[in-house]
Amino acid sequence: xxxxxxxxxxxxxxxxxxxxxxxxxxxxxxxxxxxxxxxxxxxxxxxxxxxxxxxxxxxxxxxxxxxxxxxxxxxxxxxxxxxxxxxxxxxxxxxxxxxxxxxxxxxxxxxxxxxxxxxxxxxxxxxxxxxxxxxxxxxxxxxxxxxxxxxxxxxxxxxxxxxxxxxxxxxxxxxxxxxxxxxxxxxxxxxxxxxxxxxxxxxxxxxxxxxxxxxxxxxxxxxxxxxxxxxxxxxxxxxxxxxxxxxxxxxxxxxxxxxxxxxxxxxxxxxxxxxxxxxxxxxxxxxxxxxxxxxxxxxxxxxxxxxxxxxxxxxxxxxxxxxxxxxxxxxxxxxxxxxxxxxxxxxxxxxxxxxxxxxxxxxxxxxxxxxxxxxxxxxxxxxxxxxxxxxxxxxxxxxxxxxxxxxxxxxxxxxxxxxxxxxxxxxxxxxxxxxxxxxxxxxxxxxxxxxxxxxxxxxxxxxxxxxxxxxxxxxxxxxxxxxxxxxxxxxxxxxxxxxxxxxxxxxxxxxxxxxxxxxxxxxxxxxxxxxxxxxxxxxxxxxxxxxxxxxxxxxxxxxxxxxxxxxxxxxxxxxxxxxxxxxxxxxxxxxxxxxxxxxxxxxxxxxxxxxxxxxxxxxxxxxxxxxxxxxxxxxxxxxxxxxxxxxxxxxxxxxxxxxxxxxxxxxxxxxxxxxxxxxxxxxxxxxxxxxxxxxxxxxxxxxxxxxxxxxxxxxxxxxxxxxxxx
DNA sequence: TCTCTAAAGCGGACATTAAC
DNA sequence: GTTAATGTCCGCTTTAGAGA
Numbered sequence: 001x002x003x004x005x006x007x008x009x010x011x012x013x014x015x016x017x018x019x020x021x022x023x024x025x026x027x028x029x030x031x032x033x034x035x036x037x038x039x040x041x042x043x044x045x046x047x048x049x050x051x052x053x054x055x056x057x058x059x060x061x062x063x064x065x066x067x068x069x070x071x072x073x074x075x076x077x078x079x080x081x082x083x084x085x086x087x088x089x090x091x092x093x094x095x096x097x098x099x100x101x102x103x104x105x106x107x108x109x110x111x112x113x114x115x116x117x118x119x120x121x122x123x124x125x126x127x128x129x130x131x132x133x134x135x136x137x138x139x140x141x142x143x144x145x146x147x148x149x150x151x152x153x154x155x156x157x158x159x160x161x162x163x164x165x166x167x168x169x170x171x172x173x174x175x176x177x178x179x180x181x182x183x184x185x186x187x188x189x190x191x192x193x194x195x196x197x198x199x200x201x202x203x204x205x206x207x208x209x210x211x212x213x214x215x216x217x218x219x220x221x222x223x224x225x226x227x228x229x230x231x232x233x234x235x236x237x238x239x240x241x242x243x244x245x246x247x248x249x250x251x252x253x254x255x256x257x258x259x260x261x262x263x264x265x266x267x268x269x270x271x272x273x274x275x276x277x278x279x280x281x282x283x284x285x286x287x288x289x290x291x292x293x294x295x296x297x298x299x300x301x302x303x304x305x306x307x308x309x310x311x312x313x314x315x316x317x318x319x320x321x322x323x324x325x326x327x328x329x330x331x332x333x334x335x336x337x338x339x340x341x342x343x344x345x346x347x348x349x350x351x352x353x354x355x356x357x358x359x360x361x362x363x364x365x366x367x368x369x370x371x372x373x374x375x376x377x378x379x380x381x382x383x384x385x386x387x388x389x390x391x392x393x394x395x396x397x398x399x400x401x402x403x404x405x406x407x408x409x410x411x412x413x414x415x416x417x418x419x420x421x422x423x424x425x426x427x428x429x430x431x432x433x434x435x436x437x438x439x440x441x442x443x444x445x446x447x448x449x450x451x452x453x454x455x456x457x458x459x460x461x462x463x464x465x466x467x468x469x470x471x472x473x474x475x476x477x478x479x480x481x482x483x484x485x486x487x488x489x490x491x492x493x494x495x496x497x498x499x500x501x502x503x504x505x506x507x508x509x510x511x512x513x514x515x516x517x518x519x520x521x522x523x524x525x526x527x528x529x530x531x532x533x534x535x536x537x538x539x540x541x542x543x544x545x546x547x548x549x550x551x552x553x554x555x556x557x558x559x560x561x562x563x564x565x566x567x568x569x570x571x572x573x574x575x576x577x578x579x580x581x582x583x584x585x586x587x588x589x590x591x592x593x594x595x596x597x598x599x600x601x602x603x604x605x606x607x608x609x610x611x612x613x614x615x616x617x618x619x620x621x622x623x624x625x626x627x628x629x630x631x632x633x634x635x636x637x638x639x640x641x642x643x644x645x646x647x648x649x650x651x652x653x654x655x656x657x658x659x660x661x662x663x664x665x666x667x668x669x670x671x672x673x674x675x676x677x678x679x680x681x682x683x684x685x686x687x688x689x690x691x692x693x694x695x696x697x698x699x700x701x702x703x704x705x706x707x708x709x710x711x712x713x714x715x716x717x718x719x720x721x722x723x724x725x726x
Numbered sequence: 727t728c729t730c731t732a733a734a735g736c737g738g739a740c741a742t743t744a745a746c
Numbered sequence: 747g748t749t750a751a752t753g754t755c756c757g758c759t760t761t762a763g764a765g766a
Contacts, residue, residue: 129728164730194731200759 002026005053016057023057130198131205145209149222150229153202157195157235164190168246192236192243199236203227264292265349279366290359293352294342313356320344320353 003016003023027034029052033045066075131145137156138144169186190198206225215229216222226232268289271277277285314323321343344353 166731191731194729204759 001057003055003057004051005055020057023055026054026056028053127201127205130201134202134205145206145211148206148226150215150226150231153199153226153229153232154235156202157198157232160198161189161195161239164188164194166191166194166243168243170246189239189243192239195236195239199227199232261292261350262347265289265355269349283363283366286355286359286362290352290355293350293355322353322356 027050030049032047032049034050034054035046037044037046134148134156135145137159138148138152141152141155143149143152166189167184167186168189169184173184173186203225206227211223211225215224215226217229268285271285272282272289323342342352345351348354
């Protein structure tokens, strides 16, 4: 038996010592070459040295064991305290001195264990390293963490800045904007994002050191976090500006689309068809194919999926779908879990369910039991599913080249999925009686009769509440299947997910052919054809929220935003080589070209959601003096109407930041609004496409918005659109 | 293994709506 | 009128992965 002699000796150490007949020292702490460690070249002598003394014992005496009455685990026959469940057996309950020591020991051991759990995280190790650097820098200035000032921090950042690798070309440099060229005399600095990140880490270091709060400096009194000071903030701002001026390009992640997933799957399947393939490689291929396809359709983060254990995956009894339940991950834990259902897709090649099943059955054929950890490994084999994203070095094998032959470059990131699909949202169903419908909700239905919805307020209410999903009325842990759309809603206490795998966008709605609908359409078409496009008023940029794109109808686009804002908003490629276009034409071009892969019945709502809140709702005269509407002629005076409740059922004045002494609303909103005219305008612009097209894509979303699952980001958006445009 | 970097998570502030 | 839930923006903080 080989025993490590650690700083904190285990509780069973005395017991073990008594049972040993003979022992020798194999190596002392720090000694090199005592152990052989695995490497690509086989087992090689350890170059790091032992972390503690290593002993070898032999001739262990027979120890008499006794089972614990509570948990059944084996303990020494004279045990007074079960090593496993803590039961004290038939003890009287009096706390002896020994028990106190034992408690103290156990507490100490547990604290050490918990501390290690935190300190072993990569980020924490990095902070410790940074802290050391900072301290040694401060020593050079005769300072320490207690006495460091904002100026010290700025100098430290400048010191680090000199070690950067990002070329900041001078404006006169011919290589301005060229990231690759590094032979000119322009300086290399840290990228602005890195400096920000560095500052955040420094701030966290000072916070944990006890120097929290804003930096305050008044005469000799100086306290707070020096990183929170204006000096450091201005430094960061200046660095960002400098690099923006120097045209430092920001490299963005390369998304992986469905076509690439298919190529990977084709490649792996071809390899698997080779009967000469060695079992080890076969296992890797099976595992990686399952991983790639699962990650693509689950929208799961690679690292989260990599941490998935076999027992976290359940096969639903009444369908082929799989239920995943992640409890550990980047944002999981702490009471937060990620639970979702993966349904099969028709294309077996990329079907995540099919591929996972093949992985499991293939492993079984190779006598690899996925439910048991292999000898010598602590983790279940299923954990090794993570190989494509595991950090290097990893004991898990990687997918081997030549992926390049299939146009799959190794630089492609694994499917980054800190991101959600763009979900289908229901139309905001309008009604001549109740006006603009409420907030959009997630809706899955195969046949929505828009006509009937429009007709009655009751229908509108039904439509706009979650009752249509049956979520509220459904008992927890019931599944609601919508077989036609191949979409599963899984309702649990912790969260409700709508999981769409394949055809959520292929939902069709009955064509509306009633008179009222037709009338609206006719009016609208007429207006669109005859009404001149309003001239865009030029207003200061700061008056507008960045997400606002005025007007919701793509066919008569107009905007107050600059080209850059439009581009950043839509985040899709513009045709820069084309002759310059007007803003309207450019936006039209973007909308028509970039989204052309969308199915024809999908309407992309590029207007912001907040647009709705700017609309005038129909006036409800309910006699309340507080809600009394002041008419001036045929117009409504909205100046004194405050937002309080729904009873003030018309325009609200939204307090905003002050701009030159006026609120944004005062500056931009009309005080007098033609009630009927505006309502019609709203109805037409806001809802027409919704009526014509049953579903629209939500154009903006919040990162981390739970409606889009835990994560939201552009990678998944692009992926999702791509997969559903087939 | 460490450094650098891009990407994304998180939560506050503010705004809005539905339901009661 | 109150409350819970939803929607949007933004700054701060944390994380993962590439590459030296």
